[in-house]
Amino acid sequence: MHHHGFGIYPSLFYDLPRLTNTMLNYSLKQLSTLLAAKKISSVELTGEFLGRVKVLNPDYNAFITVDEKMSFAQARVADAMIASGQAHPLTGIPIAQKDIFCTKGWLTTCGSKMLSNFISPYDASVIERFNAAGAVNIGKTNMDEFAMGSSSETSFYGPVKNPWDITAVPGGSSGGSACAVAARMAPAATGTDTGGSIRQPAALCGVSGIKPTYGLVSRYGMIAFASSLDQGGPIAKSAEDLALMLNVMVGFDTRDSTSLQRETEDYARNLAKPLQGLRIGLPKEYFVEGMSADVARAVEAAIVEYRRLGAETVEVSLPNTKLSIPVYYVLAPAEASSNLSRFDGARYGYRAPEYTNLNDMYQKSRAQGFGAEVKRRILIGTYVLSHGYYDAYYIQAQKLRRLIAQDFAEAFAQCDIIMGPTTPTVAFDLGEKNSNPVQMYLSDTYTIATNLAGLPGMSIPVGFSDNNRPVGLHIVGNYFAEAQMLNVAHQYQQVTDWHTRMPHKLTA
């Protein structure tokens, strides 16, 4: 972990934890109320969480960069905003930022050696929006290199650990953010989701996460993996907190041509709506094979709970689901192979120390700067775009992508919301799938289709496996149904307490 600016906050040497269990579970709204009432200052709150980061991060490796000086500077600005009555709902609240978002003055690595020396000269749109809201950046979270991975093990900065079991992966690629929230090192965090990178780690770490409809959160300044699939979103403890995070993150941005110009909405507006009459679609393809018994049990129990809340279930079909993974692993690497071309050692980032000519500089810088998974995907992407293969792979995959989206359109004619497991299994062990990339890719089986269709998807915790690893429920809504999805999740969280559970040894 990169540590800058020591000793500004005097209480960094205290033992874990000073925040009480109850306080650790405070919602963003509760924290905001405390700040508004001057019960605690943003500087104090930031210090409390930085203190937890300092103690816990060496074990969990959730953060790549922590910069107390910068965080406290923001906290002081937030305190001034609060004092002058200019506070927004997130003013003064520490938020962990995935290291994929360019953050001015901060090291922004995307989990790669390639950017291990890159101090961003500008803020991503998402960062600008948090800054404008007066939120405090508490650090940059660890992730799979360039968001390519489902376990946060491909990071140049080493693997992130699952707070529920240090021998398990936290999922990925937003594993650092999910871990930070699960271990209560931050009240909430940002993530990005190209094939499940918010929802899968949220599920594996027992927290909540939502990937909004493609185009709602600006991609400007969010380092691109697969442009047509990438979407930023929040990871937090509850649906209610996700709503407040979305209120900050969503918004039209002229700097992103794929950004959608829509009227501003309050994502918390429907939270309290009863679920009476809600039609939940259960895709028959999700409940047949591949799902582990633990996951099936928890998901089915959650469905039962929803029936109790007044929802009804209907069987729907997403026949092309099984094609999602092959389609994704053509399109995402194709885009990635081109998106990552700019990392050539010429203008910024890693450059090999020795080289003989231009091509040698490119080859060595990229060979040394990228990890194995990134190289694998660049190779796949380059291949599928090559002359003679483009029609067979890329064009074919684009056609199938349309069919997959069509499946959802037909399903949503019969239901309001689709539910299933977020992942086929709970968190696997560190190193377990490293040698078998295809096995790793299969952990995104249920989440990838929503990215291909551009639909919003979220995950909320609904139980545990026999070995005490969290299970996530996947909720997919129609385009722009975020407020409804958050309502559906929130109603469940009003009658269950899975989302308040904390890894035992991290509690007070």
Added chain:
Amino acid sequence: MQWEIVIGLEVHTQLSTQSKIFSGAPTAFGAAPNSQACAVDIALPGVLPVLNRGAVERAIRFGLAVNAKINSPSIFARKNYFYPDLPKGYQISQYELPVVAGGSVKIRIGRDENAYEKTICLTRAHLEEDAGKSLHEDFHGLTGIDLNRAGTPLLEIVSEPDMRSSAEAVAFAKILHSLVRWIDICDGNMQEGSFRCDANVSVRHLGSDKLGTRCEIKNLNSFRFLEKAIDYEAKRQIEILEDGGVIRQETRLYDSDKDETRTMRSKEDAQDYRYFPDPDLLPLEISEDWINRVKAMLPELPEAKRNYYMTIYSLSAYDAGVLAATREMANYFENTVKLLPASAKLCANWIMGEVNGRLHKELMDIAQCPISSAQLAGLLLRISDGTISGKTAKDVFDAMWRSEYGGDADTIIEAKGLKQISDVDEIEKLIDDILAAQPQQVADYRNGKEKAFNSLVGQAMKATKGKANPTQVNELLKKKLMR
């Protein structure tokens, strides 16, 4: 064996937008290196392109001017390759579905009785971004990269292989050059690279309908180089084929110092650019309404002007072409001829001769001409009404060019006493004096020596300091010598 040369051109025109095609950085030429490259242009991690509406509008304007189809949607694609002056590692261009499809322009080759017209078809015109510049000279053992030009909007105009000689290729390039300036989408500055040609050249037996293997020649930044490069390349190919060799498809570079083309890269080295639609840019949709608005603002096109000059002013096709080469030139001509409607040919000759010649000599363009069209008309009026001779008019023109006496022809003629002597009695008396003084030359003339006559005319003109009307002098001299 008769050979036929087959030529197609690719012309890169730099569009005259204030800012770049996908970023807000300025496009002005000549700024300090890397001072006009923003985060998007240098391809920082996370940045995204946003299309410049002005660039699209200029492409539409071009499409309408050549009667092409405006595609909607059109698609931006990434052309992937590594080079230090290409910051993203790909160029955003158009591949399938360019913004402009088809269209044609009419060219005219030659100016005498062998002159002919020909229609050259366009394949397409697409929008793309320019790359930066690699500077190898100023840095010993290193290459400097200037990204000011990176992201400058280009419209690449691609012709069909419709040209059969370097003269046709030059005529086509000149017509395009004139057109893009006419419709105000490009400043046409070839030195600064705003208008650059690549030529695809192949040869085949005359009468064959199969295209030969072509070579693409790059780096043709003047019409003269375009002509010379094509001539050299065609000769090179013909020589190879006549020696029983085969042409290798390749990209060649024209070296103007040596006047030759040489291999840059062969087809075997050709890169696979892995084009695919840019996921950062949605398909570009151009509404009928937008097209109609652009159409309404389009000026009268040069071809229409040429036809107008030929029918209304009875100018030759060549003269009409020169005067309709730029909007400024056409305006100048029209404003002059408006004041002298009966002397269109005189106006045309003076503008194409004296005015253009002088501008050319002083490296100026018509917009900088120190003599206004009204002032020129004032001068030409005095030629047509016989106040001064054409020869004297050139002296007056010089004085006007130097803005003497406010550049007013009448004032200059008056002040310098240049008014032509047209009084018959006065000239007759003068001639009588000369004849009396030169009996020998009179005798010579009467003995058939024509030269003697010219000498007598010369003396008459000299005696009047050129102010005598030469036609009158001629006539009177002849009349008197006949006696």
